[in-house]
Amino acid sequence: MIRLEHVTYTYPDAASPALNDVSLELPEGQLILVIGPSGAGKSTLLRCLNGLTPHFSGGVLRGAIHVAGLDPVSVTPRVLSRHVGFVFQDPEAQFVTETVEDEIAFALENAAMSRQEMRVRVEETLDLLDLTPLRDRPIKTLSGGERQRVAIAAALALRPSILALDEPTSQLDPKSAEDVLNSLVRLNQDLGLTIILAEHRLERVLPYVDSILYLPDDDGPVLFDDVRTMMGKIELAPPLVRLGKALGWRPLPLTIKEGLRFSRPWFAEHSVAALRRSKPQPARNGEPSIRARGVKVRFGQQEALRGIDLELWPGEIVVLMGRNGAGKTTLLRSLVGLVRPHAGVIEVAGQNIAGQQVADICRKVGYLPQDPNTLLFAESVEQELRVTLRNHRMDAEERKIAALLQRLKLHDKMNAYPRDLSVGERQRVALAAISVTQPGALLLDEPTRGLDYAAKQELERMLREWRDEGMAILVVTHDVELAAAIADRVILMSQGEIIAEGPPADVLATSPLFAPQIARLFPESGWLTVEDVLGANGRCQD
Amino acid sequence: MDVSVKGALTPNAWRAASHLRRSIHSMAWMAWVAAIVVIATLTRNPWYLGLVIASVAFVRRRCAAPSESPHATLLSPVRFSLLVITTAALFNMAMVHVGATVLFTLPPWIPLLGGAWTLEALAYGALNGAALVSLFLGFSVLNRATSVRSLLRLIPRAFYPVAVVTSIAVSFIPTTLQQIEQIREAQAVRGHRLRGVRSWLPLLIPLLEGGMERALQLAEAMTARGFAGGVETRDRWPQMLTLTGFVGLVAGWLLQIVWRQQEAGAALLAFGALLLLTGLWRAGRRHPHTVYRPEQWRARDWLVAVAAGAAALAYLLPLFARETLFYYPYPALSWPAFDWRIGLATLGLLAPALS
Numbered sequence: 001m002i003r004l005e006h007v008t009y010t011y012p013d014a015a016s017p018a019l020n021d022v023s024l025e026l027p028e029g030q031l032i033l034v035i036g037p038s039g040a041g042k043s044t045l046l047r048c049l050n051g052l053t054p055h056f057s058g059g060v061l062r063g064a065i066h067v068a069g070l071d072p073v074s075v076t077p078r079v080l081s082r083h084v085g086f087v088f089q090d091p092e093a094q095f096v097t098e099t100v101e102d103e104i105a106f107a108l109e110n111a112a113m114s115r116q117e118m119r120v121r122v123e124e125t126l127d128l129l130d131l132t133p134l135r136d137r138p139i140k141t142l143s144g145g146e147r148q149r150v151a152i153a154a155a156l157a158l159r160p161s162i163l164a165l166d167e168p169t170s171q172l173d174p175k176s177a178e179d180v181l182n183s184l185v186r187l188n189q190d191l192g193l194t195i196i197l198a199e200h201r202l203e204r205v206l207p208y209v210d211s212i213l214y215l216p217d218d219d220g221p222v223l224f225d226d227v228r229t230m231m232g233k234i235e236l237a238p239p240l241v242r243l244g245k246a247l248g249w250r251p252l253p254l255t256i257k258e259g260l261r262f263s264r265p266w267f268a269e270h271s272v273a274a275l276r277r278s279k280p281q282p283a284r285n286g287e288p289s290i291r292a293r294g295v296k297v298r299f300g301q302q303e304a305l306r307g308i309d310l311e312l313w314p315g316e317i318v319v320l321m322g323r324n325g326a327g328k329t330t331l332l333r334s335l336v337g338l339v340r341p342h343a344g345v346i347e348v349a350g351q352n353i354a355g356q357q358v359a360d361i362c363r364k365v366g367y368l369p370q371d372p373n374t375l376l377f378a379e380s381v382e383q384e385l386r387v388t389l390r391n392h393r394m395d396a397e398e399r400k401i402a403a404l405l406q407r408l409k410l411h412d413k414m415n416a417y418p419r420d421l422s423v424g425e426r427q428r429v430a431l432a433a434i435s436v437t438q439p440g441a442l443l444l445d446e447p448t449r450g451l452d453y454a455a456k457q458e459l460e461r462m463l464r465e466w467r468d469e470g471m472a473i474l475v476v477t478h479d480v481e482l483a484a485a486i487a488d489r490v491i492l493m494s495q496g497e498i499i500a501e502g503p504p505a506d507v508l509a510t511s512p513l514f515a516p517q518i519a520r521l522f523p524e525s526g527w528l529t530v531e532d533v534l535g536a537n538g539r540c541q542d
Numbered sequence: 543m544d545v546s547v548k549g550a551l552t553p554n555a556w557r558a559a560s561h562l563r564r565s566i567h568s569m570a571w572m573a574w575v576a577a578i579v580v581i582a583t584l585t586r587n588p589w590y591l592g593l594v595i596a597s598v599a600f601v602r603r604r605c606a607a608p609s610e611s612p613h614a615t616l617l618s619p620v621r622f623s624l625l626v627i628t629t630a631a632l633f634n635m636a637m638v639h640v641g642a643t644v645l646f647t648l649p650p651w652i653p654l655l656g657g658a659w660t661l662e663a664l665a666y667g668a669l670n671g672a673a674l675v676s677l678f679l680g681f682s683v684l685n686r687a688t689s690v691r692s693l694l695r696l697i698p699r700a701f702y703p704v705a706v707v708t709s710i711a712v713s714f715i716p717t718t719l720q721q722i723e724q725i726r727e728a729q730a731v732r733g734h735r736l737r738g739v740r741s742w743l744p745l746l747i748p749l750l751e752g753g754m755e756r757a758l759q760l761a762e763a764m765t766a767r768g769f770a771g772g773v774e775t776r777d778r779w780p781q782m783l784t785l786t787g788f789v790g791l792v793a794g795w796l797l798q799i800v801w802r803q804q805e806a807g808a809a810l811l812a813f814g815a816l817l818l819l820t821g822l823w824r825a826g827r828r829h830p831h832t833v834y835r836p837e838q839w840r841a842r843d844w845l846v847a848v849a850a851g852a853a854a855l856a857y858l859l860p861l862f863a864r865e866t867l868f869y870y871p872y873p874a875l876s877w878p879a880f881d882w883r884i885g886l887a888t889l890g891l892l893a894p895a896l897s
Contacts, residue, residue, distance in 0.1 A: 056765055081768035093756055094763035098689070105834035110768040112830035122834070154767065338727050358730040367731045374721075374728035377747040387744075391733030419751060433732055 001194060002026040002049065002162070007063035009044060009053060018044040021063075022222050024213065026196070028161075031188045033205055033227075034198040035236055036215035038422050038452040042198040045215065046164045049196070050084035051077040068161055081107065085155030087165040089450075091147035100142075100150050101126070101135050107157045121157055128191075129153045129183050144324045145176025149183055156187070162194045163187070169204060170450055173324045173478045174513050177201075181208050200452050203238035203481055203517055206231075207255040228252055236453055239481060240517045243530045247537070256520045263521040270536060271525075284313045287350050289441040289472035290335055290365065295344035297330055297496075304330045305341065306496040312441060317463060317473045319483040319504070321514050322493035328476045329370070331493070332443045335474075336367045349440055363392050366439040370446050372430035376418040381410055384418055384433045392437055401436070408432050408462065424455025431462075441472040448479045460486050483508060484516035484528035504528055566605070566894055568692045570843040570850075571684050574894060577850035578680035581888065582673040584857045587869040589880045590888055591672045595623075597891040598679040604895040605687055619682060626678070627671035634667025635659050642874035662871040669869070687894075692837065721752055783821030790814025842896075849890030856887030 003025045010017040018041045026032055034042050047053035051072035054061045065072050068083040088094045097103045104125050108118045126132045129149045134142065139150060148168055155163060165184075169177035185208050187193045196213075199205045212230040214223040223233060231241050231252050240259050244252045247266065253259035290312040297305040304327050312318055320328050333339040335346060337358045346353050349364050369375070378384040382401065389396045405411045408428045413421060418429045427447065435442060442463075448456050463486055467473055477483060483490060483504060490507040492500040492514070500507050505526035509519040518527050527533050581594055602619070636655055641662025650656040725748050734744065794810030797803040856862060863881035 050766055052762055052766060056762055077765045078768050081766060084766075086763075086766035088759065088763055090759065093759035096760070096764055096767075096769075102834065106769070107767040109831050109834055112832050115832060115834070115836075118832065118834050158768065336731065338730070357735070358727070359733045359735050362731045362733055369724070369728055369731065371724070373752065374725045374748055375732060377729075377744050387734075388732045391735070437733070 001028040001068065002196075003064075003066040004048070005064040005066075007048065007061065007065060009041075009048065009061045010059050011044075012058045014059070019048070020219065022215075023063075024222055024224055026194070026213070026224070027211075028194055029188070029192045030210040031184065031195045031208060032197065032211050032213055033202075033209040034196060034213045034215065035200075035202065035234075036452075037217045037454060038424060038450075040215040040217040042215055043166050045213075046086070046166055046196060046198055048072065049162065049164050050086050051075070051080045052086070078110075081160075082111065082158050083160050083162060085152075085158070085160040085163045087148070087151050087155050087163070087168050089167040089170060091144060091151055091171065094151055094154075095139050095147075098138050098140075099135075100131060100137055100139060100153075103139060103150055103154045104157045107154060111158060121159070125153045125157050128156065128187065143176065144172050145179050148172065148176070148180050152180070152183065152187075156193075160193075162196065165195070165197045167198055167200065167450070169199065169201065171446075173322075174204070174480060176324060177204055177478075181205060184208065200450070201479070201481075202236065203240070206238055206241070227254055238517060239484075239530050240521065243518065243521070243533055246530065246534055256517065259517075259521050267522050267525065286314070288313045289349060290474070291347045292331075292335065293345050295331070295334060295341045295346060297327075297334055297339055297341045304339075304496050305334065307344070308496075308498060310491070310498070312472045312474050314440065314470045314472045315467060316488040317467050317475065317486050318489045318491060319487035320474060320476045320491045320493060321478070321480075321483060323513075326493040327496040328493055329445055330496075332367065332445055332474070332476055335443060336365050337361045338367075359391065362434070362439075363437050364439050364441070366431075366434035366437070366442045368427075368431055368434055368442070368444045368447060370449065372427045373419070375430040375433055376426065379417065380415045381405070381418055381421075381429050381432075382414045384429055385436045388433050388436050394437060404432055404436055407465075409458065422455075423450045424452065424458065427451065427455070428458075428462075435466075439471075441474070442466065444473070444475045444477075446477055447475060448477060448482050456482065480508065480514050480516045481529075483514070484518070565842075566687065566846055567837050567839050567843040568688045568696060569837075569839070570846040571688050571894070572693070572696065573847040574850040574891065575680050575684050577854040577891060578676060580854040581857050582676045582680075585867040585869070586666070586669045586673065587867055587878050587880075588669060588672070589878055590867070590884060591669065591676060593885055593888045594676045594891060595672060595679065597889060598676060598683060600892060601895045602679060602683045602686075605683065619679060623675040623679070626675050627668050630671030630674065631664050631668035634670065635664040638663040638666070641872055662873070662875050665871045665875055669871075683894075717756065718749070718753060721749060721756075725749055725752070780821045780825035783817050783824065785821075787814045787817030787819075787821055790817060845896065846893045849893035853887045853890035856884050862887075 004022050007019055007022045008017050009019040022041075022045070034045065036042055044053055047057070048061075048065055049067050049072065053059070054073065055077050061073060067080065070080065070083065072080055095103055096106050101122055104122050105118055108121055113121070126135055129152060131146075131149060131153055134146060134150075139147060142150065152163070152165070152168070163184075169180055172180065181204065184195055184197070188195050197205065197209070206227065209227055211224065211226045212234075214230065214234050214236075216222070223230060225233070228251060231237055231254065232245075237245070240253060240256065243249075244259065244262065247262070249259075249262040253262060288311040290310070292308055292310040295305055295308040295310075296303070308327075308331055310331070320331070322328050330339055334341050335348070337353050337356060340354075348361055353361050376384060378387050382405070385401050385404065386396050402411065405414055408431065410425065410428055410432065413425060413429075418426060421429065431444075431447075444463075447459055451459065460482070463473055463475070467488075475482075475486070487504040487508075490500075490502065490504045491498055492507060492511065500511075505519075505528060508514050508516060508528060509523065509526060516528050518529055518533060519525075522533065525533075525536075527536065578594065578598065581590065585591060599619075636659070639657030639660065641658070641660030643661035644658040645661055645664075647658045648656045722745070725745050728748075729745060790810055791814035794807045794812075794814055796807075797810060798807030801807075857867060862883040863879070866879040866881045866884065869878045
């Protein structure tokens, strides 16, 4: 079905190849997950399947590729579009038309299909992805999950036998991601569609996939096997699997259901240790860094925030969660003055921010927007920091800049052009650019989007360090495992209101949507991370 | 012919559904706007211009769906029209110092402005403004009643890739505006205060790079779905034909204009046009594609197109009292003449508002 023989591909002007001597054979009809660190060539590999690489990207490709009996290098992407559907990471960036139906019909129009046949195809495709009720809707009115389903439908309109998806759930909340993944499973099971999916958030996708393709970023071997075997072989694993490995559960559990078979008896033996050792709440002294009272924001007729009360204290990490469109980003933006509430008071470091300029507020509060790329424009990493300091008319002390870069592990990239760096590095540069003023509070919007496992751990470490030094940190995220790992306090929002607030063990563990894997395994324990469980295990053996 | 599929609409229900979306064919709207352009260019008679503006305003009220974008309501069309007419009138009065009815006189040593300010100049300026307003209103109706994409469908098939790329470029404008806002905010977050043009310069880099990245992503997405921008073929005929045709057109035109060879020029022009069309037709066959939901041309579209055509012809052809078109207030303001047949034909512009 899909066969790569000694494929080496180098992007134009690149020093080293993105894919180095890759040979593999992927079986038909499976749901295959492609994992590996950033820069290992996951996207490039997917693009090789439908000829975007090298036809679209240029560069040099050596070796042979066979996809659905064709050679993507010698036939055009147009021919391959009938055999391989492709869904991109950003739902926004892939839509050509304005309405759902037209979007699905686009590929059919390009294939010069007769109108009668097109009608049948569009109907079927709408049915396949449960989009019939949305058929006439303009795409811009759809939610993130719905958009991604439209993108899948559009890719499937030509009935390809292979569907490739490049991080399709990275921008979705847990529920929307689940909807998209369930659609994929159904396509795979009902139609026998071969699905190849690249994704960083293993805990989300692992229960759904048949096998895993692992691309290393160094010269290590490319690995391919069924999920269970692969989970035994590689380091990268979701919390459930890490725990299973640590406690020697065999066969390794992959779903919560499988995990519960082990965790229930294990918990019965070790329950003594579960004596609720909730994390010590950081002491609150002095003033809160940010205080919001009765904040209401309205966009036209729509109420985005309906009376938010919030306090953010020095030395705590608060994680803000909720479905897409719950008002999380609006809340963050109103805290730095980018959105002005029509009622309520926001105080930053004890001062009311009404009437203050965004630039002045942001000297005391660092704000990292969803897309860190919009922040970067200077010639070098070091310059980015100097520009911020100059904007605020602050002195650029060599020592301080060097220390911050050292801390964010960017010191060897000091003179690099920021936009050439990897996703994780770019995000750290953006973080450096907003925190060089040493603000008392830090607001981060979806900081783990697109980050691989290592970059995510690095971010967690940095946030904890800053927290311990007394910074107040507020993180908006869909990533439940990140919340479990770093939160001192969790706030859940829905429809512009705070619906729950408290220690993560209380708020997250009971939520059907936002519970991390470990909380699902040990519902009564208050444990959230693998470390919590292993710590309890350690205490038991003492 | 009828394929019955579970959940599929029958062809009739289908057609009904697609009619709900756009009631008048884009081509009919184009004919309507073309008529307005012709009339607004040809006449300065206040009666006729008034009729055009009134008809178009009426059509605008009846047909045009209210636009969703908040920017559209920034300046009401009434206020904009008044602004245009006043500005044109004052400008003309300040610049043109002829006419019998002198309102006041500025000292002649003032460059441009000096001299007699006359009622005639004011009137003629206002009429020019009114012609502009009728054009503006006509296009604003077109803009609201049809989508850019349906207009682009009218582009010949040879230009299909061009049409799609243009339609994407058009949809990029709102995204780019959004992007500008995002970047402006991101810079404010870094303490960047926007004062003057120089402070905007840093925003250009992320904007351009972001725009390039999105354009590439979209191009990739389109390629992945079988949209081939440049199809590689060995068929050089379309290029040869269009090129020769174009050369023929230019040569024919030159013959007519420069060397006064009317017949030979006309023949060459016709020949060039034929070659050009053949070339485009051949090129069009290289881009096979179909349209999912083509617009339906119905009786009502005939009505709009024919009425608009009649209105334009009444002004173009010397059928009726053509001299009434060229109203000229100089040297002394006079009462403009009115021919009821031309007036009646002008009311053909109301056709889109019928039914």
